[in-house]
Amino acid sequence: MSKLVQGYEVVIGFETHAQLSTHSKIFSRAPTAFGAEANTQACAVDMALPGTLPVMNIGAVERAIEFGLAINAHIAERSIFARKNYFYPDLPKGYQISQFEIPVVQGGEVSFFLEVGKETVRKTVRLERAHLEEDAGKSLHEDFIGQSGIDLNRAGTPLLEIVTQPDMRSSEEAVAYAKELHKIVTWIGICDGNMQEGSFRCDANVSVRKPGAPLGTRREIKNLNSFKFMQQAIDYEVRWQIDQIEDGHAIQQATVLFDPDTGETRAMRTKEDAADYRYFPDPDLPPLVIGRDWVERVKGEMAELPRVMAERFVKDYALPEQLANAITSEQPKAVYFENFYKTLLQNLADQSHLMEACAKGAGWAMVELAARLNTFGIAVHECPVSAEGLAAVVTRIIQGHISHSAAKTVFDLLWNASGDAISNEGQLSVVDEIIKNKGLMQMNDAGELEKIVDEVLSISSKNIEEFKAGNTKALNSLVGLIMKASKGKANPGQVNELLKKKLT
Structure with missing residues (x-):
C-alpha cells in the first residue's frame, strides 16, 4: 500500500508521549493539574533537592498495563528504570528517569481503516515498545522583557512513550494511526488526549528512499499538537527531503519543528543517538515487578475495548465493518448507539429482515445525528434526543x-422539544403524535398509490418513451413527479416497483 512520491517511498515511524491520568506525579505526590500558577505544583522530589528519593506511582504502572492489554502487547514481568542524562535548564536533576533496555510494554499493534481511492482498507502498525518516564519542566521565554524563566509544575508528570516500527508510508496513514492511538488511550481512560495542553504529543520520524533501498536518514518532527498540522508537516518534510536528495545533498539526522504559519519545518538541533544520553540503571529505583495476578486484575476491571465492541456490532447488529468502527470512535458515541440498537431490536422484534433493516436505519441515524451535533457544536452525551427517541x-x-x-x-421537532426523560413506549407515542399532527404519514395504500401512478403516467408520455428507449434517468423523473403528486407521502420503494411493473 506504499504510495510513491516523485519516485520515492516515504517511511514514517511515531513516538507519542501520552500524559497519564494520575492525580499525582510518577515519583512524588505532587499534583498534576494543568494550568496552575508557575512552580506551585513542584515538590522537593520534582526539584531534585538533595536527599530526596523517587517512589513509584502504582497508578502510572496500572495505566501502562491497561495500554499493553489494549494493544495485545507483552507486559514485562520485570522492567527497569534508567537515567537518561542530558543538560537542559528545565531538567532539575540533569537526567530524566525513563526506561531503556527493558520497557514495561513490549510489542503490540494498532489497526485502523484507511480510504485508498474508492476502497476502504485495513492497515496495521506494529509497536516496538511503550515505556514509563517522567516529563521535564518547561522553559518560559518572555520576549517583551528579554528574560527566560523555568516552570517546574510539569516536572515529574507521568508519561507513557509509545514507539512504533517504521510501518507507515504516507501522511494519511500517519494521521489515521495517530487518531486511532488517541482513541485507544482516551477510551481506556489512561490519558485525556488534550493535544493543545500537551497531554498527547506526537513526534514523527520521517525519511524517504528509493523502493527496495535501505532506510534513509530520518528527521524527527517534534511536538505535533493537531492532526491537521501533523499531515501538513509530514507532507512538507517529505517534499523537502526529496528536493535535497535530488539536488545532490545528503540528509542529516536532525530534530525539526513545524511552523504552522509558514507551513514549513525548520531544524532545531542535530538528532542525538542513545549513546549520547549515557543511559544507566537508576540506583534509587528497584526493578518494576508485575505479577500475572496483577495483570489479570487490571484486565478484569477494564471496559470493553473499541475494537472488541466494533466486532460485536458487526456480529450482533449486522453493521458494515467501517460503520461499526466509526461508531466506536468515541466511548460516549458507542454507548449511545448501543442503547439505540437495543431499543431498535426491541421495537422490531417481529419484523422480517430485521438485521438488514437495523443496519440501514443505523446508517441514517448516524449521519443525521452527526450533522446535528456538528451544527450545534455539542457532544453526543449532550444530545437533546435520547437513544430511545432516535430509535423510535x-x-x-x-x-x-x-x-x-x-x-x-420529526427529528428536528424532537431536538427542539422538552428534554424530559420518558420510556421507550413514550418515545414511540411522541413520534406517532408528531407524524399525525404534521400529516407526515407515508402513503402505503396500494390502491390509492396506483391511482396516482396512473394519473402521472397518463400525462408523461415523453418520460415513458425515454425510459423504454433505455434512458434510466427518465424513471427517476417519473418517481419525482409521483412524489410531488402525493405531496411527498408516497413510499418511494413501492413507487419504483409499480413503475417497473407498468413500464416493462
Whole structure:
C-alpha cells in the first residue's frame, strides 16, 4: 500500500508521549493539574533537592498495563528504570528517569481503516515498545522583557512513550494511526488526549528512499499538537527531503519543528543517538515487578475495548465493518448507539429482515445525528434526543410509516422539544403524535398509490418513451413527479416497483 512520491517511498515511524491520568506525579505526590500558577505544583522530589528519593506511582504502572492489554502487547514481568542524562535548564536533576533496555510494554499493534481511492482498507502498525518516564519542566521565554524563566509544575508528570516500527508510508496513514492511538488511550481512560495542553504529543520520524533501498536518514518532527498540522508537516518534510536528495545533498539526522504559519519545518538541533544520553540503571529505583495476578486484575476491571465492541456490532447488529468502527470512535458515541440498537431490536422484534433493516436505519441515524451535533457544536452525551427517541424515529422509517425526508422533520421537532426523560413506549407515542399532527404519514395504500401512478403516467408520455428507449434517468423523473403528486407521502420503494411493473 506504499504510495510513491516523485519516485520515492516515504517511511514514517511515531513516538507519542501520552500524559497519564494520575492525580499525582510518577515519583512524588505532587499534583498534576494543568494550568496552575508557575512552580506551585513542584515538590522537593520534582526539584531534585538533595536527599530526596523517587517512589513509584502504582497508578502510572496500572495505566501502562491497561495500554499493553489494549494493544495485545507483552507486559514485562520485570522492567527497569534508567537515567537518561542530558543538560537542559528545565531538567532539575540533569537526567530524566525513563526506561531503556527493558520497557514495561513490549510489542503490540494498532489497526485502523484507511480510504485508498474508492476502497476502504485495513492497515496495521506494529509497536516496538511503550515505556514509563517522567516529563521535564518547561522553559518560559518572555520576549517583551528579554528574560527566560523555568516552570517546574510539569516536572515529574507521568508519561507513557509509545514507539512504533517504521510501518507507515504516507501522511494519511500517519494521521489515521495517530487518531486511532488517541482513541485507544482516551477510551481506556489512561490519558485525556488534550493535544493543545500537551497531554498527547506526537513526534514523527520521517525519511524517504528509493523502493527496495535501505532506510534513509530520518528527521524527527517534534511536538505535533493537531492532526491537521501533523499531515501538513509530514507532507512538507517529505517534499523537502526529496528536493535535497535530488539536488545532490545528503540528509542529516536532525530534530525539526513545524511552523504552522509558514507551513514549513525548520531544524532545531542535530538528532542525538542513545549513546549520547549515557543511559544507566537508576540506583534509587528497584526493578518494576508485575505479577500475572496483577495483570489479570487490571484486565478484569477494564471496559470493553473499541475494537472488541466494533466486532460485536458487526456480529450482533449486522453493521458494515467501517460503520461499526466509526461508531466506536468515541466511548460516549458507542454507548449511545448501543442503547439505540437495543431499543431498535426491541421495537422490531417481529419484523422480517430485521438485521438488514437495523443496519440501514443505523446508517441514517448516524449521519443525521452527526450533522446535528456538528451544527450545534455539542457532544453526543449532550444530545437533546435520547437513544430511545432516535430509535423510535428509525422504527417508523423501517416500518414504512414515514419517509426519510419526513423523518428529518420529526427529528428536528424532537431536538427542539422538552428534554424530559420518558420510556421507550413514550418515545414511540411522541413520534406517532408528531407524524399525525404534521400529516407526515407515508402513503402505503396500494390502491390509492396506483391511482396516482396512473394519473402521472397518463400525462408523461415523453418520460415513458425515454425510459423504454433505455434512458434510466427518465424513471427517476417519473418517481419525482409521483412524489410531488402525493405531496411527498408516497413510499418511494413501492413507487419504483409499480413503475417497473407498468413500464416493462
